[in-house]
Structure formats: C-alpha cells, structure tokens
Amino acid sequence: MTFDPTFVSNLILVLTGFGGAFLAALWISLVIWTNRDIRTRARDPLVQTLATLLVAVLNLPGVLVYLILRPPRTLEEEYQRTLEEEALLQALEDLPLCPGCERRVKDDWQVCPNCHTKLKKTCENCDRLMELPWNICPYCGTPAAGMRRDVSTSVDEALRGLKLNDQRSTPQSSSADEPGEVKIE
Numbered sequence: 001m002t003f004d005p006t007f008v009s010n011l012i013l014v015l016t017g018f019g020g021a022f023l024a025a026l027w028i029s030l031v032i033w034t035n036r037d038i039r040t041r042a043r044d045p046l047v048q049t050l051a052t053l054l055v056a057v058l059n060l061p062g063v064l065v066y067l068i069l070r071p072p073r074t075l076e077e078e079y080q081r082t083l084e085e086e087a088l089l090q091a092l093e094d095l096p097l098c099p100g101c102e103r104r105v106k107d108d109w110q111v112c113p114n115c116h117t118k119l120k121k122t123c124e125n126c127d128r129l130m131e132l133p134w135n136i137c138p139y140c141g142t143p144a145a146g147m148r149r150d151v152s153t154s155v156d157e158a159l160r161g162l163k164l165n166d167q168r169s170t171p172q173s174s175s176a177d178e179p180g181e182v183k184i185e
C-alpha cells in the first residue's frame with residue numbers, strides 16, 4: 001500500500017480544517033454560553049461584558065476562571081430567596097400582640113408569659129381555647145360560665161321567684177298571671 005504525497009498533504013489539510021472549525025465552534029459556543037449564563041446571574045452590563053470578554057480571550061482557562069468567580073445564585077434563585085425571607089418576616093409580623101405589654105404572643109397561649117395578662121380562656125366542657133369576649137364555645141356549643149345567656153336565665157329565675165313571693169304575700173289576688181305588673185299599672 002503506497003501513499004500518494006499529495007493525498008496525504010490534502011488529508012492533513014482537511015483534518016486541520018475540521019480541527020480548526022471545531023475549535024472555532026467550541027470557542028464561539030463557550031463565549032455564547034458564558035454570555036447567557038452571566039445574564040441570568042448579574043444585571044450589571046459591565047460585569048456581563050467582562051465575563052464574556054474573559055472567556056473570549058482566555059477560552060477554556062477563561063471558562064474555568066469564570067466558573068470559580070461567577071455569582072453562586074441566579075437572579076431567579078435570588079428572587080425566590082427574597083420571597084421566602086419576606087414570607088418568614090410576614091409570618092412573624094402576623095403574630096398577635098399582647099394587649100398588656102405589646103410583645104408578640106402565640107395563638108394558643110392562655111396567658112402572656114411576660115406580663116401575665118389573660119389572653120384566652122378554656123371551654124369548661126371540651127377544654128379548647130376560646131377568645132375572651134366569646135360567650136359560647138364554637139366547638140361544642142357550651143355557653144361560657146358567667147356569660148350573658150346564664151345571666152338572663154338567672155334574671156328570669158329571680159323574677160319568677162319574686163312573682164311567687166308576691167303571690168304568697170297576696171293570696172286574695174285571683175289573677176294567676178303576673179300580679180306584680182298589674183300592681184305597677
């Protein structure tokens with residue numbers, strides 16, 4: 001098998017051409033990749049240009065340097081992080097304040113640990129926490145002790161007792177219903 005010298009030189013020429021084209025394509029794609037990557041990580045046009053130039057001039061070693069120096073998070077990731085931080089702060093601000101000392105208290109606290117102000121009361125029947133102004137338990141429907149419903153029934157009972165006393169003290173009164181009010185008229 002003999003090699004034609006012109007064929008060999010042509011082959012070398014073609015291979016060199018392909019190699020050169022490949023290197024050029026690689027170089028251009030590295031520059032494009034760097035440019036895209038830095039634009040997702042930095043808004044400053046100067047930083048974007050410098051990073052692209054670094055890879056354009058130094059090529060593969062430039063990419064290595066760029067990978068070491070580039071911002072660790074993309075702008076999108078940075079944005080997500082700020083959102084998370086804001087959500088955390090918001091959750092903190094949403095905690096209710098103690099009416100006594102204005103410190104943050106938790107929803108399920110009965111008493112402020114700082115100034116001992118009563119924050120919640122418990123249902124007598126189911127032991128769940130209730131707001132102080134509530135006069136009926138929203139979970140089991142039990143009226144809270146000493147609240148309006150109890151007060152009104154006790155007033156009724158007291159009135160009934162009065163009427164009974166009136167009837168006893170005035171037995172001649174034939175009218176069975178509400179003698180007290182008749183007397184007032």
Ligand SMILES: [Zn+2]
Nearest residue numbers: 098101112115
């Ligand atoms: Zn307090």
Ligand SMILES: [Zn+2]
Nearest residue numbers: 123126137140
């Ligand atoms: Zn209850």
